[in-house]
Amino acid sequence: MATFRFREPSIIPGFRLTFGFTIFYLMVIVIIPIAGLFLKTFELDWQAFYPIISGPRFLAALKLSFGASLLAAMFNAVIGVLVAWVLVRYEFPGRRALDAMVDLPFALPTAVAGISLASIYSPNGWIGSLFAPFGIKIAYTPLGIWIALVFIGLPFVVRSVQPVLQDFSKEIEEASATLGASRPQTISRVMLPALLPAILTGFSLAFARAVGEYGSVIFIAGNLPRQTEILPLLIVFRLEEFNYAAAAAIAAVMLVASFIILLAINLIQVWSQRRFGNG
């Protein structure tokens, strides 16, 4: 008697209990609330939806959020590779401490990072006061937002690249050197292509995090409409006006963007596993 089996047979008990609970909890905490957001957005007809996503304030926030996040993630991709390289390849006193420090932005609550960055980069702060005499303002400008986004995105590229670099076999580098490549050639033509999937993964994660970031940005941003107002803050303002439909519409746009980024990450990983055998 051939019956359909959802899962492959196993003598280990508890599948129904754990699988059932997993699905139930996932539904209640994550899936149903997010589905509700899209339902709320679909309640709007096009005539109501279009003005929300075409208003100058929304477009300015969209441009700022995605633009600053992109620039921060790009900067993080470059210094992330450098930091990962130094931590994996070089021996020096304090390396382990430095390695642990990389995770600080994950561990430090965003509000704490936010007020701290704002105080450092404000015109009378430690770094802000160095630039103030030249008329350069950092806090309360897009530059300040960029700095906060660099801070919270820093670990992503480092932590994506580190394990790949750790496992990179020395033989390949030796073969490249034996065949006459200079060290810069080996690094740029042999090693960087192999690291590229990991760099892209870290870049996407840093970018996705930066687009949604709220706590560390709002203190340093200044929050002027159309100038230094990020998308998540716009959602908060709409919520405070009890304009739930507009808040939901903006959030839906952001969520779709996040889903696309998440999909891209997965595709990169599938592609890289096929191409290089690691992620």
Place this chain on the structure above:
Amino acid sequence: MADAALHPARPEAASAFRSPVTEPLGFRVFAIGVTVLLMALFLLLPLAAVFVEAFRFGLDKYLEVFKNPDAIGAIKLTLLVAAIAVPCNLIFGIAAAWSIAKYRFPGRAFLISLIDLPFSVSPVVAGLVYILLLGSNSAIGSWLLQDFGIRVIFAVPGVVLATIFVTFPFIARELIPLMEDQGNGDEEAAISLGASGWQAFWYVTLPNVKWALLYGVLLCNARAMGEFGAVAVLSGKLRGETVTMPLQVELFYNEYMTVAAFSLASVLAGLALVTLVVKSWLEWRYADQLATGARTH
């Protein structure tokens, strides 16, 4: 001995030899210098600023915040929220890891992606989805409020829910890859020797994954106590009632009570430091008993 005879030492050649698979010393020193400088500028400086600002006017001023009733309420609420959210996600993490790692069924990869979903949702959006679902003008929200008198939004349950959402994947994603690596052999042996499912879990699986479990709990707790965006949207900021420590930091800061803000922030920064130290210790001491691969939270 024979080796030495075949290859007589040539000190001048040895000193001129440079490994083809590393960079010149000058470059190495430069790269290390740039890295240390960048890390100091972007990571160490913000951390140091918290403590410097907190102690700017001395220890007495620093300690004043811990007599402030609002701050005390915030500390208590933060502990309460973490004490609910972390165990909830712990139970979920174990159940999810057991069902995903111990069995083969279609859609496993998709399920793992869904579990990671909260990481790619903006904290503000995480708060918003619960307002839409459970707010007083939604169907469920008005039912809870009118028939049971339970307020979820702008009350403590909302704060707890938001925290559970943003810390949702932490423990599951530490356990799933590790339990997959470990395979089913140990549990199958225990069960064929007559152990019940609970016994196999309690005496075999749990000891195998205990350090990864602790690792996940550590990260989950750090985020639970430090979450700002999602909680800010859902709390309504009723002083002494629905304000957690990060929110109280914001309230102090916006009222220009800078020392109080940074003093309270220093407690959270201390928590972050302890988290980092324990995390590094676990990674160093029990590297083989934690999930391998990229750690990107």
